[in-house]
Amino acid sequence: MTVTVLPNGTTTCEGYLYDLWDTVAHELGLRYRMVPLLKPLYGSMEANGTWNGMVGELAYGRADIAVTTLDMRSDRATVIDYIDAVSVTRTHSKFYVRASSHLVPEVTTETLxxxxxxxxxxxWWTLLVALLALAAALRVVVRCSHAASESRQTVERMGWVACLLASFRSLVGQGWESAPNSVAVRIVTSCSWMLGIIIYASYTANLISYLTVPKQDLPIRSLREFHEQPGWRLAVQPGHSILNDWKQSRSEEERALYRRSQAREGIIDIYWNRASTQRTLETKVLTYVNIDPVFRILREETCSLVPIPDLPVKTNEVYMAIAKGREDLRGRINQVMRRLNEEGLLKRIKGQWLKSNDAICERPAGFREMTFGDVFVILMIVPLGVVLSFVVFIETKSIVMSFYIIEKIPEVVTEACEKSGTGREF
Structure with a gap:
């Protein structure tokens, strides 16, 4: 529901909740006055035990009915009543962060x-075991083959290392310089080649699919990372019921969120206006929110917010509320709400205001271009191979030179002794 304060001090309201309440009030012949809150808080218990927000307005007799969407909670039910015949809608609250897209990704363990x-x-583990098994089978079959089937040179050449390399070449689709002659050995090599073709085709297909399917790069993936990385802020609606859940949570990370909200450390308040809601799109902001109202305010801009997959999702049926001690009015409102739902009018009013947000962030079908970041690790194979080749070359060169020096030492000493006339030889 949107509340607009006019210059003359009066207010105008529009939206799903207002149309629903206006219909209920018309059916019951109620006269009412809409009073907006100075701070649109849902209502949570303060540290001193008092209630704030709309729950506090009802609990302390400053309002009769809250035309809003409140979670049905046992702690709130001690001070207010719910118009609970029919829920007004369902909310899905999650943790969101702004997705980051880097052309060149950071080199991390996950990247490599x-x-x-x-x-x-x-x-991969099964493939490694299969590689070792095929190498062992190849070695045993070659070793035990009849002399008429395999030549002595083939048996000597196909040692353990050669069999392991041969199996690896088969798995990656490479040929051999020469194939064994015996049927048993060729059966083993045929199995390795068939396994290689299947793995090669599956890996290639999945790799292309993985690279070309649009994906979001999340800056954090857990509440622990949120607390450990400096500069992060939390965006949440003031008085949200989740604050009381965090206060009593078994998770230390969630309790830390509650303490942060009470101390006002790095907190961004969401008041359902464009200025405060747009702050959820800033970098290093963790947002806990039902995303539907954000879509109605920011539209396509909301698509940059991505839910953190490993954090819990809270789904709730939400209701309007009424102050305690008004059982007759509550019963009549529930009766009208039940009839509106049965006649389909409630769904019709909701459909006029609450549209599906799925189509807003839909991307056109097809493939996307692979960026440098997608093939970064693949391209790193070339420089890594060059560096490794030079390292091995230098190490080999140093070993050869050391042997060469050792072999030359006796000759040099002998020559020196001959020149000095001692005649000693080594």
């Missing part, structure tokens, strides 16, 4: 392991 993502870790 991206080449392994097309296949499940169980597949």
């Amino acid at each position: 392991s991206s080449l392994l993502k097309p296949l499940h870790p169980d597949v």
Whole structure:
């Protein structure tokens, strides 16, 4: 519901909740006056035990009915009553962050392991076991083959290392310089080649799919990272019921969120106006919110907010509320709400205001171009290979030179002795 204060001090209201309440009031013949809150808080218990927000307005007799969407909670039910015949809507509250898109990703352990993502870790372990098994089978079959089937040179050449390299070449689709002659050995090599073709095709297909499907890069993935990384802020609606849940949570990270909200450390208040809601799009902001109102205010800009997948989602049926001691009025309102729901009028009013947000962030079907960040790890294979080659070359060169020096020492000493006339030889 949107409340606008006019220059003359009067207010105008519009939206789903206002149309719903106006319909209920018309059915019951009620006269009412809409009074907006100075701070649109839902209502949570303060540290001193008092209630703020709309719950406080009802609890302390300053209002009769709250035309809003309140979670049904046992602590709130001690001071207010709910118009609970029919819920006005359902909310899905999650943690959101602004997705980051880097052309060149940061080099992390996860980045370097991206080449392994097309296949499940169980597949990689099975593939390693299969590689060792095929190498062992190849070595045993070659070793035990009849002399008429395999030449002595082939048996000597196909040692353990050669069999392991041969199995690896088969798995990656490479050929051999020569193939063994025996049927048993060729059966083993055929199995390794077939396994290689299947794995090669599956890996390639999944890798292309992984690279071309749009994905979001999240700056944090847990509340622990939120607390550990400096400069992060929390955006939440003042008086949100989740604050009381965080206060009593078993999770230390959630209790830390409550303490931060009470101390006002890095807190951004969401008041459902464009100025405060747009702050959820800033970097290093963790937002806990029902995303539907954000969509209605920011529209396409909201698509940059991405839910953190490993954090819990809170789904609630929400209701309007009424002050205690008005059981007759509450019963009559519930009766009208129940009839509006049965006649489909409640759904019709909701459909006029609450549209689906799925189509706003839909991307066109097809593929996306692969960026440098997508193939960064693949391209790193070349410089890493060059560096490793030079390291091995230098190490090999130093070893060869050391042997060369050791071999030359006796000759140099002998020559020196001959020149000095001692005649000693080594």
